[in-house]
Amino acid sequence: MISYKKIFDKAALEGLEALELYASETRNFSFSLFRGELDSYSISDSASIEARGISNGKIGYATTEKFDSTTPEYLVSRIKQNAELTSSDDPGIIFRGSERYRKKNVFNKKLSQTSPEDKISLMKGFFSAVTAKSDKIQEVEISYEESEETVTLTNSFGLRLSSKVNYAVVFAQAVATDDSGETKSGMMFRVLSDPDEFNTEEAAAEIVNDTIRQFGSGPCDSGKYRCVFSGDAFASLLGPFLRNLSSDEVQKNSSLLAGKIGEKVASSKLTVFEKPLEKNMSFRYFDDEGVATSNKTLIKNGVLQTYLYNLATAAKENRESTGNGYKEGGSAIGVGLRNVFVKPGSLTEEGLFEKAGEGVYITSVSGLHAGMNAQSGNFSLIAQGFMIRDGKLAEPLSLITAAGNLFDMFGQITAVGNNIKIRMNGFFAPSVLVRKISISGK
Amino acid sequence: MITKSTALEVLNEALSTGADFAEIYLEEDDQTTINMDNGKVESCDDTLTRGAGIRLLKDLRSVYGYTNNITRAGLLRLARDLSASFDGERLLTVDSITKVRQGKKHLPKIRYSEFPREELIAMLKKSSDACLAYDEKIVRCEISFAFNYKTVEIFNSTGKQFGDVHSRGRYIVTATARDERGIETFHHRPGAQKGMEFFLEEVDLDEEARSAAQSALTLLGAKECPSGKMTVIIGNGFGGVIFHESCGHSLEASSVSKGLSVFSGKKGEKIASDIVSAVDDGTIDGAWGSGNIDDEGNPTARNLLIKNGVLTSYLVDSFNGRRMNEPGNGACRRESYKFEPTSRMSNTFILNGKSTPEEIIANTEFGLYAKDMGGGSVNPATGEFNFAVNEGYIVENGKISYPVKGATLIGSGKEVLLNIDMVGNDLLRAQGMCGAASGSIPADVGEPTIRVQNMTVGGRGGTIK
Structure with a gap:
């Protein structure tokens, strides 16, 4: 990419008190199939350096993808200018390093060494398996996206940390039409660290079942129902809930969980962990500030255990960072999470239906960017699912809205399922049973 | 960014295994974001991509690929890697490249890079103060100001070279109101493809900030919206997101050409009520989603999508146009060089009708007035959509009665377009970021005030009898 030394030398020459370079290199390979034939194919390599530096005690940022002789000058001059304009109370901190790091190898050579042709033929086989399962399936789009990411964090205190990960995501969408002309769509995804992990038959059965079981769906009567949320639907709601554990939100008076450490904030059935050291695609042994990460319990039997800190928010409370300093889109460090796990309960999903007796099973919610207010906890989301009658799934539901308040809802979880697996947002979550949710339909 | 001779070499390398078209898209984008929280600059961030x-x-x-390495060697390597996915004989060779002359609209009068940052920050601070001083219940004011200057160069195997410049700026203010009843937030986010002159002459930042504060306070006192089927009046401006989501995406060639859209094969058919006409117009001077050319070099256009309820045109990029036997109509866009371009909207809106907004409200016995909308999403296969109402009021007996919160509008695009029974004369456009296959791109949504019969409203305030 470019010599880091030249940038550090320039920074020293210009009088920056400290400098951190967060370099990432990403290689992607992806393709998609339409009607079983190769439709698009893409390869890429990209690199960037996100730099942060301290000038007169204040922090400034600059990022570049342009690597030539002008790079050190660009980064250092913009950092100086931006640091001067900053008026934040947040202390600018470049980290000297943790005592101990738990590095693990999560790079899978087999994935990167398998040929593109073999990956394409694996997906073609998947396509055939999907279409063989039902003649109602009209269209299937399958995409395969593989990434290799290397992150290197170096700073002027001599810290140097590096992490390399690779994984592939298979995503499929099917459209089915029945005799009456009704159209339904369904989807499926898998995260792979090894091509052999992909079970074609099982994945095909999942997407076909997810699509055709929706035929004949419509809204139910509006009212309050006992609800089973699928793992996907529950994971979608857990994200906004956990945002309230951010020390940044707490310190800025924007979290309704402020002042609740050691108090009950959810049902005693709910226990949630963060496991950044779990060996998978989200593994990271250091956060984006270079602080060593650790596995921890966030909520234990409904009781809030900790907020999440980065260096700046921790300094304000005179405590240590919890290793949750992550970039949120820009170069600035926010608060984030990796590898959220919900502790599984004892019931299967069918067991949850049985326990519910009569109610609604919500398979997915959408429109979170619009219908979810993580601060107030109020949500009103379009949902899909099924009626639960006599402890079993009954007719499919569509065009319904599930509305409630996150904080109330998490308090009303009466059972947690044992079907924990990775969900679309990267959380490992099971299905849950909730006492009462407002559903509007007809 | 590269010479014509390098471009020629790279295009011919790319064509060596039988591709019938090759294109190089180059981009340099200098972006700045300033984040302010309660009047303090939290961060100032420059990014050069x-x-x-x-x-x-x-x-x-x-086949698509990208790289940051835009040296001759780097581009030749990428062209070679990509061409390896075909195994045919060369079909064509490019002999020369000619630069195409095109429009020079949408250029900034005052470049952001030439406007003093201290002065800009003072303007932001003043608006933040105006927001916080509006009421003691306003506990937080967050401001983000982002601007960029992006240069684009395109070379393709028809022997043409195109170029364009995009300079955009946007101000986003979020006011948070809090009292014993809870927390509510509201934001305003004006932007344009103009220079700093837009924020000096056309937008009053203090007023935007105060107005966001006022709406957040209104929400604090709002009742939960009742649910059920009702008449819905959708306000002008960002209310146009209904059309963007429920219809616009389904008119994009990416889904139309594959038969994946509810509007596939429906050209010439009635898809909306007679009083509905709509356009996608990438030519509007200085508008958020405009350009001189699209991201494959075609001149942008004003495409009439729906005329008096009849579907007249799709949004077509030249690749998906191959399946449809239609040429690209200036609607091919991408977030950046990291995205393969495809058919997208630019500035998309419903055209003015004949009613005044006052008439529409006065003619409504009972319903929801969705004055400002949040974002939404749509399933392109089924046309089912949802979107949130940011600021809503119950209308009773032809008058605005009381504010409500937590409302969601849900339905299917097909039905809603046919159920529009009044269209206002107060067309307004508003700025949004539209996310789809080719990334997140600036796009205007827009409409006059419209009224929709029999729409499903979700909310927690009980069922309408």
Whole structure:
């Protein structure tokens, strides 16, 4: 990419008190199939350096993808200018390093060494398996996206940390039409660290079942129902809930969980962990500030255990960072999470239906960017699912809205399922049973 | 960013295995974001992105790749890697490249890079103070100001070279109100493809900030919206997101050409009520989603999508146009060189009708007035959509009665377009970021005030009898 030394030398020459370079290199390979034939194919390599530096005690940022002789000058001059304009109370901190790091190898050579042709033929086989399962399936789009990411964090205190990960995501969408002309769509995804992990038959059965079981769906009567949320639907709601554990939100008076450490904030059935050291695609042994990460319990039997800190928010409370300093889109460090796990309960999903007796099973919610207010906890989301009658799934539901308040809802979880697996947002979550949710339909 | 001779070499390398079209898209984008929280500059961030995307087409197959390494060697390597996915004989060779002359609209009068940052920050601070001083219940004011200057160069195997410049700026203010009843937030986010003159002459930042504060306070006192089927009046401006989500995406060639859209094969058919006409117009001077050319070099256009309820045109990029036997109509866009371009909206809106907004409200016995909308999403296969109402009021007996919160509008695009029974004369456009296959791109939504019969409203305030 470019010599880091030249940038550090320039920074020293210009009088920056400290400098951190967060370099990432990403290689992607992806393709998609339409009607079983190769439709698009893409390869890429990209690199960037996100730099942060301290000038007169204040922090400034600059990022570049342009690597030539002008790079050190660009980064250092913009950092100086931006640091001067900053008026934040947040202390600018470049980290000297943790005592101990738990590095693990999560790079899978087999994935990167398998040929593109073999990956394409694996997906073609998947396509055939999907279409063989039902003649109602009209269209299937399958995409395969593989990434290799290397992150290197170096700073002027001599810290140097590096992490390399690779994984592939298979995503499929099917459209089915029945005799009456009704159209339904369904989807499926898998995260792979090894091509052999992909079970074609099982994945095909999942997407076909997810699509055709929706035929004949419509809204139910509006009212309050006992609800089973699928793992996907529950994971979608857990994200906004956990945002309230951010020390940044707490310190800025924007979290309704402020002042609740050691108090009950959810049902005693709910226990949630963060496991950044779990060996998978989200593994990271250091956060984006270079602080060593650790596995921890966030909520234990409904009781809030900790907020999440980065260096700046921790300094304000005179405590240590919890290793949750992550970039949120820009170069600035926010608060984030990796590898959220919900502790599984004892019931299967069918067991949850049985326990519910009569109610609604919500398979997915959408429109979170619009219908979810993580601060107030109020949500009103379009949902899909099924009626639960006599402890079993009954007719499919569509065009319904599930509305409630996150904080109330998490308090009303009466059972947690044992079907924990990775969900679309990267959380490992099971299905849950909730006492009462407002559903509007007809 | 590269010479014509390098471009020629790279295009011919890319065509060596039988592609029938090759394109190099180069981009350099200088971006700045300033974040302010309760009047203090939290961060000031400059980002310089630069890279190239190479696209190869062969019949109905496309191949795309990108790199930051835009040296001759780097681009040749990418062209070679991409061409390896075809195994045919060379079909064509490019002999020369000619630069195409095109419009020079949408250029900034005052470049952001030349406007003193201290002065800009003072303006932001003043608006933050105006927001916080509006009421003691306003506990937080967050402001983000982002601007960029992006240069684009395109070379393709028809022997043409295109270029364009995009300079955009946007101000986003979020006011948070809090009292014993809870927390509510509201934001305003004006932007344009103009220079700093837009914020000096056309937008009053203090007023935007105060107005966001006022709406957040209104929400604090709002009742939960009742649910059920009712008449819905959708306000002008960002209310146009209903059309963007429920119809616009389904008119994009990416889904139309594959038969994946509810509007596939429906050209010439009635898809909306007679009083509805709509356009996608990428030519509007200085508008958020405009350009002189689209991201494959075609001149942008004003495409009439719906005329008096009848579907008249799709949004077509040249690749998906191959399946439809239609040429690209200036609607091919991408977030950056990291995205393969495809058919997208630019500035998309419903045209003015005859009613005044006052008439529409006065003619409504009972319903929801969705004055400002939040974002939404749509399933392109079924046309089912949802979107949130940011600021809503119950209308009773032809008058605005009381504010409500937590409302969601849900339905299917097909039905809603047919159920529009009044269209206002107060067309307004509003700025949004539209996310889809080719990334997140600036796009205007818009409409006059409209009224929709029999729409499903979700909310927690009980069922309408």
